Amino acid sequence: MIAAFEAIGLNKRFGGLQAANDVTLAVEQGEIRGLIGPNGAGKTTLVNLVTGVYRADSGDVKLAGESLTGCAMHEIARRGLVRSFQVTRLFGNLTVRENLRTAFLARRPPKTDRHGGDGEAQIERMLDLTTLRPLADTHAKKLSGGQRALLQMGCGFMVPGSCYVLDEPFSGINPVIKDAIIDMIVEVNRRHGATFLIVSHEMTVIRRLCPKVTVMMEGRVAAHGTLDEVARLPEVIAGYLGKALE
Amino acid sequence: MFSTELVIQTAISGVMIGVLYALMALGITFIYSIMRMVNWAMGEFYMIGSYLQYMLVAFVLGPDLWWLAILISAAGVFAIGVVVQWGLIKPIFKKPPEARDDYATVVTLALLLFLRSVATGLAGPNQFTPGSNLPIVMVGPMPMAGARVAAFLFALGALALFYVVLRYTWYGLALRAASQSRVGVQTAGIDVLAVDRIAFGIGVALAGLAGALLAPVFLVFPTNGLITTVKGFEIVVIGGLGSIPGALIAGILLGLIESFGAAFIDSSYQNIYGFLLVLAILVLRPTGLFGERGREA
Numbered sequence: 001m002i003a004a005f006e007a008i009g010l011n012k013r014f015g016g017l018q019a020a021n022d023v024t025l026a027v028e029q030g031e032i033r034g035l036i037g038p039n040g041a042g043k044t045t046l047v048n049l050v051t052g053v054y055r056a057d058s059g060d061v062k063l064a065g066e067s068l069t070g071c072a073m074h075e076i077a078r079r080g081l082v083r084s085f086q087v088t089r090l091f092g093n094l095t096v097r098e099n100l101r102t103a104f105l106a107r108r109p110p111k112t113d114r115h116g117g118d119g120e121a122q123i124e125r126m127l128d129l130t131t132l133r134p135l136a137d138t139h140a141k142k143l144s145g146g147q148r149a150l151l152q153m154g155c156g157f158m159v160p161g162s163c164y165v166l167d168e169p170f171s172g173i174n175p176v177i178k179d180a181i182i183d184m185i186v187e188v189n190r191r192h193g194a195t196f197l198i199v200s201h202e203m204t205v206i207r208r209l210c211p212k213v214t215v216m217m218e219g220r221v222a223a224h225g226t227l228d229e230v231a232r233l234p235e236v237i238a239g240y241l242g243k244a245l246e
Numbered sequence: 247m248f249s250t251e252l253v254i255q256t257a258i259s260g261v262m263i264g265v266l267y268a269l270m271a272l273g274i275t276f277i278y279s280i281m282r283m284v285n286w287a288m289g290e291f292y293m294i295g296s297y298l299q300y301m302l303v304a305f306v307l308g309p310d311l312w313w314l315a316i317l318i319s320a321a322g323v324f325a326i327g328v329v330v331q332w333g334l335i336k337p338i339f340k341k342p343p344e345a346r347d348d349y350a351t352v353v354t355l356a357l358l359l360f361l362r363s364v365a366t367g368l369a370g371p372n373q374f375t376p377g378s379n380l381p382i383v384m385v386g387p388m389p390m391a392g393a394r395v396a397a398f399l400f401a402l403g404a405l406a407l408f409y410v411v412l413r414y415t416w417y418g419l420a421l422r423a424a425s426q427s428r429v430g431v432q433t434a435g436i437d438v439l440a441v442d443r444i445a446f447g448i449g450v451a452l453a454g455l456a457g458a459l460l461a462p463v464f465l466v467f468p469t470n471g472l473i474t475t476v477k478g479f480e481i482v483v484i485g486g487l488g489s490i491p492g493a494l495i496a497g498i499l500l501g502l503i504e505s506f507g508a509a510f511i512d513s514s515y516q517n518i519y520g521f522l523l524v525l526a527i528l529v530l531r532p533t534g535l536f537g538e539r540g541r542e543a
Contacts, residue, residue: 053429077435089430091423102423105416106435155434 002065004029004195005081005163010049010059019045020056021219027163029064032189032196034210034227036203038240042219043199044086047167051083052076063163078107082161086168088148092141096132096151097123099140103155122158129184130154146177153184160192167199182209203227215240255388256509257502262390262398264501266456269401270474271481271493272408273452279425279488280445281339283350288453288478289471290361295323295454296461296470297365303376303461312378316400316458323454324447330357331446336439365468374466397459404455405494408448412490421445425488453478473517480520484527486537496535499523 003026012020019042027033035043048054050061052073061068063081071079091099104119127133130150135143140151149169156164166185170178182205188194200206206213207227215223215230217239223230230236237243270292277285302315334357338349380392412418424431424441432438456474464470481500485492500520507519527534 051433072437073429073432074435074437077433083433085429085433089427089433091426091430093426094419094423098419098422102419102431102436103434105420106437 003027003062004031004064005050005197006062006065007046007050008060008062010046010061011057012045012049012054013057018219020049020059023049023059023216023219023221025214025221025224027195027197029195030189030193031212032185032198032210034206034213035197035199035216036201036206036213036230036240037216037222041216041240043216044167045219046216047083047165047197047199050076051081051165074106077161080162081165082107082156082163083165084152084156084167084169086171088152090140090143090148090151090155093139095137095139096143097127097136099151099155100126100158103158107159107161109159126154126158129157129187131180146173149173150177150180153181157184157188160188161194163195163197164188165197165199168201169198170200170202170205178205185209251387252509254386256505258385258388259390260502260505261498262385262394262501263505264498265398265401265405266460266497267474267477267481267500268494268497269404269452269456269459270478271485271497272405272490273449273456274478275482275485275488275490275493276452277446277449278482279490280421281335281350281442283335283347284354285446285449286351286354287358287361288450289469289475290358290365291323291327291450291453292457292471292474293365293466293468294326294361295319295457296464296466297369297374297457298322298454299458299461300374300376300466304374309377309379312376312380312396313400315376316455319458320404320451320455323457324451327447327450327454328443330450331443335446336442339439339442362468369468371468376461376466378462391463393462397463400459401456404452408452417444476517477520480524482534483524484534486534488538489534489536492534492536 006026007023010020010023011018023042023046035046037043045054049056050068052068052071052075063079068076068079068081091102094102100123101119104122108119127136130153132147132150132154135147140148143151153169169181173181185196186209189196198206198210210227212225213227213230214221215236217235222239223233223236231241270288274285274288277283298319299315302318303309303312307315334353335350338346338353378393380396382389383392383395385395412421420431420436420441421444423434424436424438424445428438431441453471457471460474464474477500481493481496484499485496500523503519503523504516508516
């Protein structure tokens with residue numbers, strides 16, 4: 001079976017720092033995989049490599065078996081690999097509704113009516129799903145951190161992607177909105193069979209969402225397995241968790 | 247001396263020229279807001295617009311079809327802009343060097359010298375003027391050259407079209423989004439370099455349009471874009487870099503100040519009054535009337 005998403009031997013060096021060191025990982029179709037590790041382990045570097053922000057020194061990224069090497073960021077997004085940012089990249093002077101519309105603009109499925117219809121209906125659905133309807137005509141820069149995170153998720157889900165790479169979607173967000181984001185992820189995963197790779201430090205959320213996790217340390221993949229399996233490894237305890245998970 | 251009639255006349259002519267200055271400033275600020283670079287060759291695109299207008303009116307279409315010539319001139323400058331972006335600007339943005347805007351400055355300054363030399367080489371250091379057989383029009387109590395009134399109305403139409411495209415179309419949405427987060431639009435699957443191409447084309451087309459419209463008024467020669475470019479930058483400083491309403495309001499403000507200064511102080515210093523306004527703005531509000539301090543990453 002071809003993995004939905006695959007990184008093969010990725011290397012990236014910034015000056016003297018080997019930020020990604022022969023990183024290989026494969027995520028199955030429909031899987032929600034956690035990516036954990038200490039700060040500076042190379043998690044965000046990996047996200048940036050697979051989504052085209054950085055170009056890898058060597059190695060390859062495959063989406064459903066097709067190589068993404070040489071693709072620009074927007075091409076990768078159009079092929080269905082969608083990402084979120086730890087620091088949200090919204091359009092501050094556009095309204096919530098316009099942000100959602102922009103997300104639909106380029107990635108909309110072929111043969112949809114871009115001047116209304118399909119996109120507008122999807123915007124309405126997404127306003128409900130994100131609970132942002134009362135703020136639909138508010139500029140994005142006026143939203144709270146949690147509301148921004150919700151909107152960013154909503155933008156990513158405007159056109160169902162095949163694979164989502166989420167960089168710290170839960171950091172600094174209140175529990176209610178955290179639950180809302182988790183619900184959205186589960187919904188999109190169940191309904192569209194979308195694959196997820198989620199970078200997070202929040203072990204309770206990772207335990208809830210991710211049957212398997214990948215641990216990165218010092219630029220390389222240190223372990224794969226269930227959260228409980230990797231949490232018992234001495235290397236992971238010493239380099240990341242500090243103590244065994246309860 | 248300070249008759250009401252004179253004040254009204256001065257105000258009208260100030261607003262009329264101000265709107266044309268605003269076209270130029272809008273082009274500068276629009277390119278900056280999307281691409282975060284200043285195109286120093288704006289005046290040369292103005293110059294190309296004025297030459298195209300002159301050639302079309304003098305040799306091809308005749309003065310009766312001046313309006314068609316203006317549309318063709320603006321479209322021609324748009325096309326040249328797209329080619330320039332593709333050949334000279336895009337390579338800078340594709341693999342961004344450390345100081346991208348410095349490269350853009352060097353490239354557009356070189357382009358400025360190149361285009362001026364081409365114009366001088368092809369048409370000589372002569373001044374041309376496209377004939378206009380538009381009649382004198384009474385604007386309120388004041389008789390005005392038909393070409394000026396036509397230029398004003400055309401510019402208003404162009405500004406309205408610009409607004410509608412930006413506000414109500416998908417292209418406009420992509421342009422507005424790109425002006426706020428270049429990474430964000432790429433994540434949304436939009437080719438930001440294609441957005442740049444359109445933005446650069448539209449920006450220089452606004453300058454070309456101003457050149458074509460003002461050709462019968464300010465004459466056609468290789469460095470005719472200089473004064474208008476300086477005014478464009480004055481307006482951008484007054485209105486705030488990257489602000490579209492700022493460009494419009496400051497453009498009209500500059501037109502008014504020049505016009506009143508010329509009428510009530512001394513017309514030989516007409517080009518200096520604007521600088522006084524620039525100085526005042528820099529002292530009182532360095533970000534310009536509508537500028538924002540810093541930006542979100």
